[in-house]
Amino acid sequence: MFTALAEALMAEAIGQGQNDFKIPLARRAIVRALEQAAGIASAISTAPESRP
Amino acid sequence: MNDFLAGAGRATVDGTAVTAQALDLPKLGAPVLRVDALAKVTGRARYIAEHSAPDMAYGVVVSSTITRGRIRQIESTAALAVPGVLAVMTHENRPAMRAMRIFHKDMDAPGGKPFRPLYDDRIYYSGQPLALVIAETFEQARYAARLVDVSYAAEPHETCLMARLHDAHAPKGFKVGFAPPPKQRGDADAAFEAAAYRIDAQYHAGVEHHNPMEMHATVTLIGEDGHLTVYDKTQSAENSALLIRHALGLSTDEVTVRNPFIGGAFGSGLRPQYQTLMCVMGAQLLKRSLQVMLTRQQMFSFGHRPETWQRVKLAADADGLLTALVHEAIAETSRTEDYVEVAVNWSGQLYACENVRFDYRLVDLDQYTPLEMRAPGAAHGVHAIEVAMDELSYALGMDPLALRLKNYAERDANSDKPFSSKELRACYAQGAARFGWDKRPSQPRSMRDGHEQVGWGMATGTWDAMQAYANVRAVLHADGSLVLSSATTDIGTGTYTAMSLIGAAALGLPLEAVSFVLGDSTLPTAPLEGGSWTVASVGSAVDAVCEKLKKSLLKLAQAMDKSPFEDAALADVVFHAGQLIYRDRTGDDHSIGLGALMQAAGRAQIEEKHLLLPNLFRQRKYTRATHSAVFVEVKVDEGFGTVRVTRVVSAVAAGRIISAKTAHSQIVGSVVWGIGQALHEDTRADHALGRFMNHNLSEYHIPVNADIDEIDVIFVDEDDRVVSRLGAKGVGEIGVVGVAAAVCNAIFHATGKRVRSLPMTLDRVMAASPPG
Numbered sequence: 001m002f003t004a005l006a007e008a009l010m011a012e013a014i015g016q017g018q019n020d021f022k023i024p025l026a027r028r029a030i031v032r033a034l035e036q037a038a039g040i041a042s043a044i045s046t047a048p049e050s051r052p
Numbered sequence: 053m054n055d056f057l058a059g060a061g062r063a064t065v066d067g068t069a070v071t072a073q074a075l076d077l078p079k080l081g082a083p084v085l086r087v088d089a090l091a092k093v094t095g096r097a098r099y100i101a102e103h104s105a106p107d108m109a110y111g112v113v114v115s116s117t118i119t120r121g122r123i124r125q126i127e128s129t130a131a132l133a134v135p136g137v138l139a140v141m142t143h144e145n146r147p148a149m150r151a152m153r154i155f156h157k158d159m160d161a162p163g164g165k166p167f168r169p170l171y172d173d174r175i176y177y178s179g180q181p182l183a184l185v186i187a188e189t190f191e192q193a194r195y196a197a198r199l200v201d202v203s204y205a206a207e208p209h210e211t212c213l214m215a216r217l218h219d220a221h222a223p224k225g226f227k228v229g230f231a232p233p234p235k236q237r238g239d240a241d242a243a244f245e246a247a248a249y250r251i252d253a254q255y256h257a258g259v260e261h262h263n264p265m266e267m268h269a270t271v272t273l274i275g276e277d278g279h280l281t282v283y284d285k286t287q288s289a290e291n292s293a294l295l296i297r298h299a300l301g302l303s304t305d306e307v308t309v310r311n312p313f314i315g316g317a318f319g320s321g322l323r324p325q326y327q328t329l330m331c332v333m334g335a336q337l338l339k340r341s342l343q344v345m346l347t348r349q350q351m352f353s354f355g356h357r358p359e360t361w362q363r364v365k366l367a368a369d370a371d372g373l374l375t376a377l378v379h380e381a382i383a384e385t386s387r388t389e390d391y392v393e394v395a396v397n398w399s400g401q402l403y404a405c406e407n408v409r410f411d412y413r414l415v416d417l418d419q420y421t422p423l424e425m426r427a428p429g430a431a432h433g434v435h436a437i438e439v440a441m442d443e444l445s446y447a448l449g450m451d452p453l454a455l456r457l458k459n460y461a462e463r464d465a466n467s468d469k470p471f472s473s474k475e476l477r478a479c480y481a482q483g484a485a486r487f488g489w490d491k492r493p494s495q496p497r498s499m500r501d502g503h504e505q506v507g508w509g510m511a512t513g514t515w516d517a518m519q520a521y522a523n524v525r526a527v528l529h530a531d532g533s534l535v536l537s538s539a540t541t542d543i544g545t546g547t548y549t550a551m552s553l554i555g556a557a558a559l560g561l562p563l564e565a566v567s568f569v570l571g572d573s574t575l576p577t578a579p580l581e582g583g584s585w586t587v588a589s590v591g592s593a594v595d596a597v598c599e600k601l602k603k604s605l606l607k608l609a610q611a612m613d614k615s616p617f618e619d620a621a622l623a624d625v626v627f628h629a630g631q632l633i634y635r636d637r638t639g640d641d642h643s644i645g646l647g648a649l650m651q652a653a654g655r656a657q658i659e660e661k662h663l664l665l666p667n668l669f670r671q672r673k674y675t676r677a678t679h680s681a682v683f684v685e686v687k688v689d690e691g692f693g694t695v696r697v698t699r700v701v702s703a704v705a706a707g708r709i710i711s712a713k714t715a716h717s718q719i720v721g722s723v724v725w726g727i728g729q730a731l732h733e734d735t736r737a738d739h740a741l742g743r744f745m746n747h748n749l750s751e752y753h754i755p756v757n758a759d760i761d762e763i764d765v766i767f768v769d770e771d772d773r774v775v776s777r778l779g780a781k782g783v784g785e786i787g788v789v790g791v792a793a794a795v796c797n798a799i800f801h802a803t804g805k806r807v808r809s810l811p812m813t814l815d816r817v818m819a820a821s822p823p824g
Contacts, residue, residue, distance in 0.1 A: 021693075021815040028691040032503075041503070 163225010
């Protein structure tokens with residue numbers, strides 16, 4: 001659902017070549033922010049590190 | 053004991069007698085506090101623009117808005133009408149300046165024709181100074197500078213290195229410290245084609261600009277006799293004095309340059325920048341004292357670390373033994389000077405390989421001449437070879453550290469000389485142990501922490517261990533105080549502290565009894581403060597002049613009536629806690645306080661000077677270099693391409709460490725700079741305009757506290773008496789070399805993505821393709 005929302009919000013975004021990366025970046029940021037707000041993803045990772 | 057030994061067992065410090073036991077005598081290598089710390093934190097340390105005079109005027113530079121062409125007209129009427137404005141100095145009304153370019157060459161000038169500020173109507177680059185607006189106040193000058201209207205006859209320009217690679221040429225000139233690429237050995241290209249394991253990769257690094265906290269500034273004070281005292285942001289007061297004298301036709305007696313405190317430079321002050329001559333000329337024009345300080349934007353209008361393209365080809369057999377090594381680099385320079393740096397040579401020095409080929413070329417652009425920045429050349433060149441070695445390790449399925457050890461150079465194959473010392477193996481071993489490298493999974497994308505992929509990477513670092521001439525004066529006073537002086541500089545690296553410590557340790561004095569005077573062109577000569585050579589050069593001269601003082605003191609003691617020191621040689625006596633101590637053949641101890649000795653000899657002070665000249669006959673037999681091993685942990689959020697450097701271990705072999713705390717700080721600072729090079733620093737140009745666009749600290753990113761995590765510095769035991777009598781090689785540059793490569797290699801380990809352009813910004817991390 002969050003992904004669909006992000007797609008909708010960014011649907012009219014147009015890149016200018018060098019800044020094209022900002023469009024998927026913005027989509028991901030929206031999804032991540034919504035996940036954090038919904039408690040699905042933590043703002044700062046607290047998971048134990050998987051160092052060997 | 054006899055009367056002669058009055059004062060024995062007592063040291064006099066600042067006129068107060070104290071016992072040896074009460075003294076905390078410093079030793080070389082001690083982590084002493086900075087001797088200038090209090091002055092700095094209380095504001096008593098005055099930086100360049102803080103020097104003033106009652107009649108001070110202020111100058112603001114007007115910069116070119118085109119990149120190449122000529123000035124048609126500079127309309128100053130509106131600016132001159134502003135209350136308080138005294139003059140608008142341009143190429144048309146400036147004081148006399150020598151025309152011949154030779155008079156504009158400073159000690160660090162590369163080959164070619166140096167830039168002459170306000171010389172004529174020619175414009176060589178965007179941001180070039182065109183006028184100096186001088187007013188009673190800085191604010192008036194700044195406002196009026198905006199009213200100066202310059203009309204131009206613009207010409208086509210070229211500022212893009214990557215569009216001009218095909219125009220690259222061999223350097224036409226050379227400069228101090230530059231060594232051309234070594235000759236080809238074997239047939240690298242044929243060996244490469246024949247190899248089973250090989251990589252062929254291109255690397256790119258953008259422009260970086262120095263951004264010391266203190267912006268470049270010059271203050272010219274005119275004495276009643278007309279003498280010019282110039283406070284200048286420079287890494288050598290002598291260098292600025294030389295340029296001012298030569299360019300403006302002044303005698304040695306007419307100019308003194310001072311730079312007692314410098315708020316960072318790290319290359320930007322190796323050459324006097326344009327505000328130096330403009331300030332002196334402005335003061336001459338108005339016959340009053342003048343201050344010129346550049347804006348932060350104008351800090352992007354002179355030298356910079358050059359944009360550089362590199363290609364590395366490596367080949368190896370199945371065991372990881374290198375069979376071919378090719379390293380090519382093309383860097384930018386200006387139209388007028390060939391700025392050169394050692395970029396590719398390091399590869400042949402770091403790794404043993406029978407088939408090597410190197411190439412280093414330049415592209416002339418309509419830019420200001422590039423300039424040394426922390427570890428010039430090595431910061432780029434070692435980045436490329438160290439990322440390439442990492443790439444090869446994955447091609448071989450071999451641990452990156454094991455690959456480096458497999459190809460460890462016991463001798464410098466470039467010069468076919470042994471190293472004067474090389475504890476790189478110990479750097480690898482100690483760094484790896486501290487980091488926990490043996491627990492590293494070999495496969496990329498093996499570790500994760502929440503949203504973030506975790507990666508571990510490593511790289512090697514190396515830098516020259518150089519020594520230059522240096523002259524130091526030492527004056528020992530009867531009150532036990534020692535004053536050392538030399539025209540060197542402290543750009544914040546700890547020169548005051550290290551030199552004081554060397555003097556204190558040599559004469560067995562408390563650190564508080566020693567003062568070091570620097571930053572004045574009239575002091576005994578010293579080299580430019582750069583290249584990590586100040587301790588090996590000036591520090592060795594300090595040690596040597598203190599030895600002369602000790603000889604003089606022993607002679608005084610031996611000249612005394614009924615002297616128990618009569619048979620003592622210098623090697624037999626000890627200077628400790630302000631005393632000269634001697635154990636004679638019968639085992640009896642004799643001592644005398646230095647103050648008492650000098651008083652008895654009727655001497656208020658003893659003065660010695662020592663000019664240290666490197667022992668080139670001995671040094672030339674060796675390759676002299678510092679080394680490091682850098683281990684890095686990164687965490688990469690692949691959704692956003694963001695990279696955090698969460699852990700760095702830097703193991704450094706830099707000879708004997710003289711001042712542990714300031715040396716540690718130098719390495720930490722350099723690692724931070726390396727992280728900046730890896731992830732942040734990038735001056736972006738609009739090539740249509742030929743102009744750097746992000747000329748401010750809001751858009752030119754540098755690491756901030758939030759970007760820096762754990763940095764662990766290890767100094768590996770090393771003592772190199774070929775490089776210097778102190779055993780020191782020098783720290784500073786070595787800390788930055790290899791960091792960007794280690795970060796890059798860690799990003800690959802985290803993500804499987806190889807980012808070959810610096811800085812590795814989030815767009816580049818996102819865009820990089822995973823292998824296969």
